[in-house]
Amino acid sequence: EEAEKGGYDHFMLKEIYEQPRALRDTLKGRISHTRDKVVLDEIKMTAKEIKNIKRIVITACGTAYHAGLVGKYVIEQMVRIPVEVDIASEFRYRDPLIDKETLVVVVSQSGETADTLAALREARRRGARVVAITNVIASSVAREADDIIYTWAGPEISVASTKAYTTQLVAIYLLALFLAQERKTMAAGNIKEILDELKALYSKVQEVLDNDQPIKEFAEKYCRHEDAFFLGRGLDYAVALEGSLKLKEISYIHAEAYAAGELKHGTLALIVENIPVIALATQQSLFEKMVSNIKEVKARDASVIAVAMQGHTEVEKVADQVIYIPKTHPVLAPIITVIPLQLLAYYMAVNRGCDVDKPRNLAKSVTVE
Numbered sequence: 001e002e003a004e005k006g007g008y009d010h011f012m013l014k015e016i017y018e019q020p021r022a023l024r025d026t027l028k029g030r031i032s033h034t035r036d037k038v039v040l041d042e043i044k045m046t047a048k049e050i051k052n053i054k055r056i057v058i059t060a061c062g063t064a065y066h067a068g069l070v071g072k073y074v075i076e077q078m079v080r081i082p083v084e085v086d087i088a089s090e091f092r093y094r095d096p097l098i099d100k101e102t103l104v105v106v107v108s109q110s111g112e113t114a115d116t117l118a119a120l121r122e123a124r125r126r127g128a129r130v131v132a133i134t135n136v137i138a139s140s141v142a143r144e145a146d147d148i149i150y151t152w153a154g155p156e157i158s159v160a161s162t163k164a165y166t167t168q169l170v171a172i173y174l175l176a177l178f179l180a181q182e183r184k185t186m187a188a189g190n191i192k193e194i195l196d197e198l199k200a201l202y203s204k205v206q207e208v209l210d211n212d213q214p215i216k217e218f219a220e221k222y223c224r225h226e227d228a229f230f231l232g233r234g235l236d237y238a239v240a241l242e243g244s245l246k247l248k249e250i251s252y253i254h255a256e257a258y259a260a261g262e263l264k265h266g267t268l269a270l271i272v273e274n275i276p277v278i279a280l281a282t283q284q285s286l287f288e289k290m291v292s293n294i295k296e297v298k299a300r301d302a303s304v305i306a307v308a309m310q311g312h313t314e315v316e317k318v319a320d321q322v323i324y325i326p327k328t329h330p331v332l333a334p335i336i337t338v339i340p341l342q343l344l345a346y347y348m349a350v351n352r353g354c355d356v357d358k359p360r361n362l363a364k365s366v367t368v369e
C-alpha cells in the first residue's frame with residue numbers, strides 16, 4: 001500500500017496532486033486540433049435528437065451531485081435548456097417528470113452507486129435517453145446508459161472524492177459545449193475562448209497546488225474548531241457545497257455551505273467570534289455582492305479566508321486571509337476554486353489525527369440503498 005501511495009502520506013493527497021494529469025487525460029482527443037470544436041464521438045445522438053431535447057435532468061449522489069449542480073449553471077447558460085439536478089435517492093421516489101424529450105445525465109465515479117443506478121433505470125423506463133459520466137470502464141452505469149463519457153481520472157482509492165470531481169466537471173463542460181455547438185446556442189468565438197481556457201486549466205491547477213502554504217497555516221490555526229461555514233454565490237455556491245462536504249467527511253467538523261445571499265435569512269445567527277468562514281468570491285459579476293457578505297460576517301468577528309481570482313485585491317480589505325487562484329474564464333473557475341478547499345479539508349483532518357483515506361462510517365462505493 002505504501003508503494004501505491006507514491007511517496008504521499010495518504011491516497012487523498014496523492015489524488016489531489018494527480019489532478020493536473022487527470023484533467024489533461026479527460027480532455028485528450030476531445031478538442032479539435034484547431035481548438036474550436038468539441039469532439040465527443042461517444043455521444044451517439046442524431047442531430048435531430050439533440051435538437052429535440054426539451055429538458056435536462058442531472059442525477060447523482062454526494063460529490064457527483066455537486067458536480068451536477070455546477071452543470072446546471074453551465075448548461076443553462078451555454079445551451080439555454082432548463083436543467084434540474086436531483087439527488088438520485090430522491091429522484092426515483094417522486095414520480096419524476098421524465099419523457100422522451102428529456103435528456104438524463106447520471107454522474108458516478110464508481111458507476112456502481114445503487115441509487116444512481118436505480119435512477120438511471122427509472123429514467124430509461126420512462127423513455128429518456130441517458131448519458132453517463134463515469135470513471136470506471138464497463139461499470140454498471142456505463143453498461144446501462146445510452147452514451148458514456150469516461151472521465152479517465154484513473155483509480156480513486158480515497159473515500160473522499162477529489163480528482164473524480166474535477167474530471168466530472170470537465171466532462172460536464174465538454175457536454176455543455178458540445179450541445180451548444182450542435183444547437184448553435186453559442187458563437188463559435190465564445191466556444192473557442194472556453195476551449196482555450198480549458199486547455200490551460202491543468203497548469204493553473206498545478207499553480208494552486210504549488211502554493212499550499214497559506215492553506216496549511218489556516219488549517220493549523222483553525223483545526224480545533226467544531227463548526228465552519230462556506231459561502232458563495234452562483235457557481236461559487238455549488239463549489240461551497242463540495243468544500244463543506246469534503247471537510248465534514250474527513251475531519252468530522254460540522255460544516256455548512258450557504259448561498260451568501262441567504263445569510264440574513266437565518267444563518268447569520270450562527271456566526272460568532274472566530275468561527276472559520278471560507279468565502280468564495282471568484283465570480284466577477286457577483287464579486288461586489290460577496291464583498292458585502294464578507295463584511296456581514298466580519299462584523300460578527302468571524303475569521304474569514306477568502307478565495308478570489310488574481311487581481312481582485314479589494315477582498316484583502318475585508319477578509320483575514322486571501323487565497324488567489326489564477327485567472328480563468330469565470331464559468332471554469334470551479335475546477336480551480338475547489339483545489340484549496342480539498343487541501344483545506346485534508347490538512348484540517350490530518351491535524352485532527354483523522355483517518356483521512358478511510359473516514360468513519362463511510363464506504364468508497366455505496367452499493368446498497
Ligand code: AGP
Nearest residue numbers: 062063064108109110113160161
Ligand atoms: C465524496 O467525497 C463521497 N465519498 C461521496 O459523496 C461520493 O461522491 C458518492 O457516494 C457518489 O459516489 P459515485 O460517484 O461513485 O456514484
